[in-house]
Amino acid sequence: MTLIENLNEIVGEAFAAAELDTKFGQVKPADRPDLAQFQCNGALAAAKVAKKNPRALAEAVIEQLSGRSEFRDLTVAGPGFINITLTDSFLSTQARRLKSDENLGGWQTAIPEKVVMDYGGPNVAKPLHVGHLRAAIIGESLKRIFRFAGETVVGDVHLGDWGMPMGQLISELRKEQPDLVYFNEDNSGPFPSDPPVTLADLERLYPQASAACKADQTRAEEARVATFELQKGRAGYRALWQHFLTLSRSAIEREYADLGVTFDLWKGEADADHLIAEMAQNIRDKGLVEQSDGAEIVRVARDDDKKEIPPLILFKSDGSVLYGTTDLATIVDRKQSENPDRILYVVDQRQSLHFEQVFRASALAGIFPEDRLEHIGFGTMNGKDGKPFKTRDGGVLKLRHLIDQVTTRARERLAESGLGEGYGEDEVADIARKVGIAALKFADLSNTRTSDYIFDVDRFTAFEGKTGPYLLYAGVRVHSVLAKARAAGAGEPGDIALATPEERDLALVLLSFGQSIREAHSRRMPHILCDHAFVLAQAFSKFYAACRIVDEKDDVVRASRLSLVGVVGDQLHLTLELLGIEAPERM
Numbered sequence: 001m002t003l004i005e006n007l008n009e010i011v012g013e014a015f016a017a018a019e020l021d022t023k024f025g026q027v028k029p030a031d032r033p034d035l036a037q038f039q040c041n042g043a044l045a046a047a048k049v050a051k052k053n054p055r056a057l058a059e060a061v062i063e064q065l066s067g068r069s070e071f072r073d074l075t076v077a078g079p080g081f082i083n084i085t086l087t088d089s090f091l092s093t094q095a096r097r098l099k100s101d102e103n104l105g106g107w108q109t110a111i112p113e114k115v116v117m118d119y120g121g122p123n124v125a126k127p128l129h130v131g132h133l134r135a136a137i138i139g140e141s142l143k144r145i146f147r148f149a150g151e152t153v154v155g156d157v158h159l160g161d162w163g164m165p166m167g168q169l170i171s172e173l174r175k176e177q178p179d180l181v182y183f184n185e186d187n188s189g190p191f192p193s194d195p196p197v198t199l200a201d202l203e204r205l206y207p208q209a210s211a212a213c214k215a216d217q218t219r220a221e222e223a224r225v226a227t228f229e230l231q232k233g234r235a236g237y238r239a240l241w242q243h244f245l246t247l248s249r250s251a252i253e254r255e256y257a258d259l260g261v262t263f264d265l266w267k268g269e270a271d272a273d274h275l276i277a278e279m280a281q282n283i284r285d286k287g288l289v290e291q292s293d294g295a296e297i298v299r300v301a302r303d304d305d306k307k308e309i310p311p312l313i314l315f316k317s318d319g320s321v322l323y324g325t326t327d328l329a330t331i332v333d334r335k336q337s338e339n340p341d342r343i344l345y346v347v348d349q350r351q352s353l354h355f356e357q358v359f360r361a362s363a364l365a366g367i368f369p370e371d372r373l374e375h376i377g378f379g380t381m382n383g384k385d386g387k388p389f390k391t392r393d394g395g396v397l398k399l400r401h402l403i404d405q406v407t408t409r410a411r412e413r414l415a416e417s418g419l420g421e422g423y424g425e426d427e428v429a430d431i432a433r434k435v436g437i438a439a440l441k442f443a444d445l446s447n448t449r450t451s452d453y454i455f456d457v458d459r460f461t462a463f464e465g466k467t468g469p470y471l472l473y474a475g476v477r478v479h480s481v482l483a484k485a486r487a488a489g490a491g492e493p494g495d496i497a498l499a500t501p502e503e504r505d506l507a508l509v510l511l512s513f514g515q516s517i518r519e520a521h522s523r524r525m526p527h528i529l530c531d532h533a534f535v536l537a538q539a540f541s542k543f544y545a546a547c548r549i550v551d552e553k554d555d556v557v558r559a560s561r562l563s564l565v566g567v568v569g570d571q572l573h574l575t576l577e578l579l580g581i582e583a584p585e586r587m
């Protein structure tokens, strides 16, 4: 139970004892920390229901609580708020529990579920770009938070490997090398096991093909036909496609690894292809499919829709499938192979209409309940011009370049701050990489998921303010206090006994960890953990400035403070880990 849950229970009971509904006993951290630690506003709402004076009700609740050992101070404020301050002994007992709790006060769900998390979505043959960056960073963190909360999570990369880009590539290669065995229609294989192209070829061929198709109708038609034939199962095309997939996957895997992002499943859109025919037949049998200009569509609009929700196109008039079809069939696949309770899609907010269509069609067709399919949308990373981030030459920036850029800047910052001085070259490079990635990830995660933000390397890599580097540095400082204590023979950490304002504040932050996890989990919002890490680092700073630790004379106080520092270090480290941020030992 988190501290807040504990207080909710106690205060809720007091409301009940005062003949009011327990639900009014909700406690939250005080808006005015200078006046109290917590507050309960429930008497105001209860008074409305009971048609009584809120201040009188607040007094009645306080009456019920008086004499309990948990509270040092209970007062009525303003129109009927209850201000709550805890006793040091209660707070100290709570803080001591953190020390022996392997979850460090973290919250766990009572009803764990199995969740498939879809947070990749890179497209084969196209380099991973910043558009995929947020999905990876946010999804990796949510996966960790969910697992920590006790859920079973299967992360799926869901490669984009089945659409028009594949046909564009195949037809482009055919223009360059028409004599390859793959293009002989009569050849049913087997085909060579070595790919006929390199990764560099793919990266060159794709933009070339896509530009050509945009400029020329006839060329676009060739790509359409190639896509169609690939999906229909033309042997040479399938073999080529398999090569593209293998080459691309290893490159994509490397880029994700650089970011500390991993997946349990490396499936793609194509993996659901074999399920489409039967799925479509089932949907037709249910009478849900309509013909429209030769295409087959499923109407998903509802009477109470505020905006127009167009039908999901199951098959185009030539019989080829679209994004919605593969996503729907992928739900069938996930149900068959993973049987999850819930599926989360961590994908750009701009795709919300697509997911609305897919989820509704899924519900109509009885594939998967709509309320267990969630689009976890996110905003855009913009450049300083306020438009989606691009490189200087206007192209989409590659992830690799982005990581290089933040790492280089992090290295300069370290030097400017005199950090890492005298360390070996390898270690400095490793620290710079960790600081750079932390800067990038923290900047991304610390915004509310749904808002846009501006990419700004200078701000991200600063060691001051709410940044990744600041938090890594805070972690290193905590380590160094403990190392100093060991070196000085300051003795073992002992029972936590809080006595000063800075110790109390620090303990309150540590004890709010469970609530932070709980909220980050229920709202699918990692920024709540970013806030926690930042507030914790700040509370530690104040404590460190105000309280002697290693050179504290009183053995009992010193031992208590060493324990507190230990818990701070562990919880900060854990919080960063849940954000997917790797911390250096020293810097």
Ligand code: ARG
Pocket: 118, 120, 121, 122, 123, 158, 159, 160, 327, 345, 347
């Ligand atoms: N490949 C898609 C893109 O690049 C993203 C896929 C997201 N996941 C999904 N199940 N639709 O836009």
